[in-house]
Amino acid sequence: MMPSPTVLSRLAAAFGGAALLALLLRGWHAGTQLLVASSVLMFLACLASAARVLGQRAAISLVLIALPVGWLAEEMGASYGWFFGSYHYTPVLGPQLGSVPVVIPLMWFALSYIGYVMANLIVWQIPADGATSIRRSIVMALLAALIVTAYDLGVDPYMVYKLKAWIMVKDDGWWFGETLQGFAGWMLVACSIVFVFRMLLRRTGARPAPAARTRDVLVPLGLYGALMLFEATQGVPVETRTIALFVMGMPLLCAACGLYRWQPVPAVSARAAARGTA
Numbered sequence: 001m002m003p004s005p006t007v008l009s010r011l012a013a014a015f016g017g018a019a020l021l022a023l024l025l026r027g028w029h030a031g032t033q034l035l036v037a038s039s040v041l042m043f044l045a046c047l048a049s050a051a052r053v054l055g056q057r058a059a060i061s062l063v064l065i066a067l068p069v070g071w072l073a074e075e076m077g078a079s080y081g082w083f084f085g086s087y088h089y090t091p092v093l094g095p096q097l098g099s100v101p102v103v104i105p106l107m108w109f110a111l112s113y114i115g116y117v118m119a120n121l122i123v124w125q126i127p128a129d130g131a132t133s134i135r136r137s138i139v140m141a142l143l144a145a146l147i148v149t150a151y152d153l154g155v156d157p158y159m160v161y162k163l164k165a166w167i168m169v170k171d172d173g174w175w176f177g178e179t180l181q182g183f184a185g186w187m188l189v190a191c192s193i194v195f196v197f198r199m200l201l202r203r204t205g206a207r208p209a210p211a212a213r214t215r216d217v218l219v220p221l222g223l224y225g226a227l228m229l230f231e232a233t234q235g236v237p238v239e240t241r242t243i244a245l246f247v248m249g250m251p252l253l254c255a256a257c258g259l260y261r262w263q264p265v266p267a268v269s270a271r272a273a274a275r276g277t278a
Contacts, residue, residue: 036094039103046110049219055209066193070108073189074100083185086169112193114220115144121258127217128208137198145191152186154231154244162236210265
């Protein structure tokens with residue numbers, strides 16, 4: 001049985017993207033190549049999941065919000081010490097746009113999407129809630145930002161002291177040498193991305209995509225779980241390993257319970273709903 005044209009086009013795009021990535025990373029250290037490749041794969045996995053869970057237009061909207069906001073915040077941080085404290089990136093994370101590695105804005109999209117889905121599963125037992133009130137959007141954006149920042153509690157010391165992905169100008173903070181300003185910056189940027197996205201959904205009256213399946217929602221949860229396991233086994237300093245299990249494990253378990261209670265729309269009903277909104 002021959003693959004469909006859609007499958008073939010996706011395979012061609014995947015191989016083309018892999019070839020382009022390999023060309024861009026030519027000559028870089030093997031560790032850098034692995035970091036960049038894994039970040040790009042995480043971005044693509046979240047984008048594919050978001051297209052099913054949020055709908056293609058909403059997914060693209062989140063990308064168009066997260067990438068520039070994430071890059072601008074990091075550029076202002078690396079150049080002027082805004083948001084996260086004074087620091088500058090090293091070549092460890094690969095090619096840079098301005099002062100910021102290209103993979104960093106991609107990660108802001110992926111983490112913001114993960115936080116959005118997990119927050120909805122925790123509170124409403126659904127992966128996406130569409131257009132909502134301003135008050136509800138603020139609360140849900142704050143919860144999503146907390147989920148995202150929980151990941152940063154363990155990964156920041158690892159990236160600074162193990163990988164040396166960036167250099168902190170001030171390294172005498174109370175969190176394993178990290179300053180609390182960095183975590184406040186993570187909260188602010190993640191909350192802003194999710195809140196602006198929710199306001200866009202409110203303005204357009206967008207509704208969640210009816211075609212989402214359980215496996216689509218498992219993607220952000222699985223990625224968050226994988227990041228948690230990495231921190232729990234490889235975290236530096238070693239104290240961050242236990243911290244990661246609790247601060248990331250609790251929202252992950254709550255979101256998994258929400259997913260268990262969620263009932264996906266049957267395929268036939270989803271197609272009918274899609275025709276009705278076309």
